[in-house]
Amino acid sequence: MAGDAVYGPRIVFFTGGTALKSLSHALTGRTHNSAHLVTPFDSGGSTAVLRRYIRMPAVGDLRNRLLALADPAVATPPLVALCDLRLADAGEYDTLMQRLYALASERDPAWRGIDPLVADVLRLHLRWFLEFAPPGFDPHGACPGNLLLAGGYLRHGGGLGPVLHLFTRLLRVRGAVVPIVDDDLHLAAELADGTVLLGQHRITGKGVPGITAPVRRLFLTRTRPDGDGQGGDGGPNGPAGQARRAGHDGLIGRNGAGGEERHGADDGSSAPPAEARVPVSGVAVRHIAEADLICFPMGSFYTSVLANLLPEGVGRAVAAAPCPKVYVPNSGTDPEQLGLSVADCAAALLTMLRRDAGAQVPAARLLNTVVVDTRNGVYPGGIDHEGLRAQGVDVLDAPVVRALPGGGAQSAAVAGRHDADAVADLLMGLARPRG
Template sequence: MTMRILVSRTTTLPDPIKLARFLRAPELGPKVLFFTGGTALKALSRRIIDYTHNSIHLITPFDSGGSSAKLRAAFDMPAVGDLRNRLMALADRTVKGAPETYELFACRLPRDAAPQALRERLESMLRGDDELVARVPDPMRKIIRTHLRFFVERMPEGFDLRGASIGNLILTGGYFNYDRNIDPVIYLFSKLVEARGQVRPVVNNPLHLVAELEDGSVLMGQHLLTGKETQPISVPVKRIFLTEHADDPQPTEVAIPDKTASLIAGADLICYPIGSFYTSLVANLLPRGVGESVAANRCPKVYIPNLGTDPEQRGMTLPDQVRTLLDYLERGCAKAPSHESLLNFLLVDTRHGSYGPASDLDQIRSYGLTVIDAPLVTDRSAPYLDEERVLEYLLSLV
């Protein structure tokens, strides 16, 4: 019989003995769970596989820009681009067949090619003649061609293939192969690239992200909030919510699947990491059950805020960010939880990093958080966080 108990202890930050143990046997490493999305965590994800093969990445499937936007508009499906990116970051490129698969999934069709040329390139991949496909060993090559065929057979007439990610197209084909179920596709994709970690969307529903700004205006779609494809927002965000219909942005309530709840409950450490504040982080906290699952797990919970300027955080101080995280987490709980059950630590480098408007760390401590002010920015990484330093402190808290 197994049981779970709470053990209180002190720890050294960073803890060289613990880190050496993880490096020696990453297959036995801790279950560090990240609420994340986008590309901000790519470098850290590539490095964490040296310490643990058991990290968990809950990804927002609400992207409405780039290649994912075309697929979502055509097929009414969750966004798969960020899922693909994270699987690529966790891929083990030393395993036979994985580097070739990685290269294929990372391939994008040219943005300036004629539609007929793009269609011919896709047909060449289907036949297995294309060089990128031909290099992938069987049976992976057959699986990839099968999934790509499922996509091509359902591709609408006139579908714009310019800039399309081949990995996204393969994932989309698999989505239809498994009756619009994304979980088995991600599982198979993970095996194909030998991903050293677990990746899944926080929910499987094809929902859209909506932002209401302080001036009353409403932005329909994640891409309008990030400032990457449009002008950055000029006024602060009042709230964000999910909606089922892009043409009628009414709030939709959705609950996390039991599997997601189990992953949160079983994590050894929960991290709210760097990344676009609302579209990559807070969006993950919107589904019902996230806050409750976090509160039920007595593991350490750490917030790592962004350095520099995130367009989504207009006018926000560090205490504002912490308060916002707590607010959205609390909304996912049936009963009001303590702050300490949702968030314990703030990991920052106030000496070498810039966190926007002047922030009162004592106010953050009043929420019950321990502030870890550590040298996270190095000469190598400046003005950004050094992923190695971040991992040394983060993993030492496990």
């Protein structure tokens, strides 16, 4: 099996977040050639702390996917624990900084059980971060695993390519993990009621209420949700640090339609964030062109899946790829979907892809198959088979969702999750045979 996996199919995922963690583990036993195109737009949690100080893409989801695909002989529980560690949200600044400096020493007990060579490289990256980070970096809530990637980013003068390449080799990652763009960008969404939300965390509801109306338009912007347009001035006593402690992570105003308009301009301006049109990463385009199958997988629909389709060139690359394209919708509640049917989600995928590929591109070149499980899956907005057929998309009903004990109908709140092995086997079978 391991030998076969080395030559397994090239399955490309448009993804982000942690929804594919189990599937990633399952895939490593079947193919070492999956490519995970990841959204680097996160703006919540420990990632927000880091991005307040360094104008860089978000690295938390990249880190998670690298570890999910890594050789378990390298990514041992102590290494995973170290990379997932979070510093306290409260506490003295000096105490937290001392903890980071202690981690940069081989004497720290956190390094026990980690391969010495791997530990040396990781400590070097942490030292680079401590050397090159902006003065006054606020360590509250920081994730040392993210700081390792940020250290390589800073050491190489910006750009995630070199550090991701190194970590892929170091962790013996069984696949490729690639940001869809290597740029400092954020997500914004205009809702049907006129509300404009700035920041991925506000759209997905991470630590905040989330969306209250369907998404009308999703776009990228260079406007920052924290209201800090410069970077490097967000120390514990600086504007960003003061705003965070006061709870003002971006301002709330009113737009012309009477809805809320939340954005990062703390200079009193009520102008909405400007859309940024940026090209997709060349590395991502190469993976799409070489794919044996392209998958739009389960996960937060707008912030993890559709967000990956925003950069210019993605739709054209998908349309040009001569392989099957498959959508695996969520089972259970996704706060971002607000009751959208599976057919509605497929329509949103096609609309986003055609925005770049061209309005007349047939569905057969963009999305061939939607995989549902009518026995165990729960789709709060319904499936709408007729709506899918009207769009020219085939429906494949397959046992890909775990049945909960007791049987019977399942509610959206407690719906079974996808069976990682079943999904992996299904995608392997749908992939274009390799010549």
